[in-house]
């Protein structure tokens with residue numbers, strides 16, 4: 317595999333409340349990556365409409381996710397912050413990838429099966445094709461690293477399969493046109509840390525999600541201190557005190573989840589948390605978790621509020637980001653079209 321320039325890409329959907337899972341599994345890690353890599357962070361509005369969205373609400377949500385990126389510490393001068401629909405190369409490459417990806421590959425996607433549910437015939441074609449657009453998001457920039465939560469693992473495997481098949485199917489043209497062995501990198505998913513899969517506060521076996529009907533199942537980034545405290549205090553637990561070793565968290569999904577959340581918020585490991593709180597009752601541990609969560613999330617929520625009050629500023633950040641994103645994607649997609657054999661406009 318030839319060396320590709322290291323580049324980070326990730327995306328977040330503007331569909332409903334951003335929660336602690338989005339923050340700890342993704343956005344907090346996006347912030348950390350800026351120190352080491354050139355990064356692009358995208359509000360994926362084309363993905364959002366795979367399920368019907370109220371237009372005014374979608375506009376609001378695009379700005380709110382952008383505000384969350386900035387409030388969490390993504391620096392738009394250093395990283396590229398933009399929304400997907402402003403950069404036409406995403407949709408364009410997705411079409412070419414539609415002709416590379418196989419039906420059998422998409423049929424295996426578990427997230428489509430979960431989201432479409434029993435009424436599969438009535439799901440949008442876009443929902444089915446969602447992972448192909450995701451591959452286009454990443455590969456339009458030839459991104460080498462993608463930080464995501466664990467629920468995106470299968471989609472990233474599909475991205476790797478599409479890159480590989482494109483490189484193989486067009487190996488001759490890729491070589492002849494001076495791109496060497498491969499045009500697309502085989503992107504590395506970056507999934508990890510104590511919060512790769514944050515679970516519902518009501519049921520430690522279910523993922524924390526925007527679509528859970530119970531608001532008590534998740535902490536939203538816009539929750540105030542009282543809201544955070546109530547949700548943590550009401551979180552489901554078992555009757556035992558916390559164990560001193562991580563092995564003691566096995567088969568205790570709720571305890572494991574709260575310890576993982578504490579660890580991720582405090583930038584330590586589960587082991588570190590248990591070293592301090594092993595033997596503690598949940599009442600005491602939850603008190604400490606409330607203080608920590610309020611201290612870490614409170615300022616982000618407040619800053620989001622301040623930012624969304626100035627949509628003009630957010631829109632300017634997005635416009636600047638889109639121009640910089642397009643400057644990277646446009647030559648890549650022009651090269652893809654040459655590789656495929658299209659005739660360029662002269």
Ligand code: TYM
Pocket residue numbers: 325326327328329330337338339340341342343360363449450453454462463464465466467468471511512513514515523524525
């Ligand atoms: P989305 O919008 O559902 O979620 C955004 C990010 O949050 C992570 N996440 C979680 N992490 C830990 N615990 C949880 N309970 C939890 N819930 C969500 C997700 O893994 C994700 O990293 N398909 C993507 C958006 C996307 C994308 C991309 C991501 C579109 N194109 C290209 C990376 C690269 C999605 O729906 O994320």
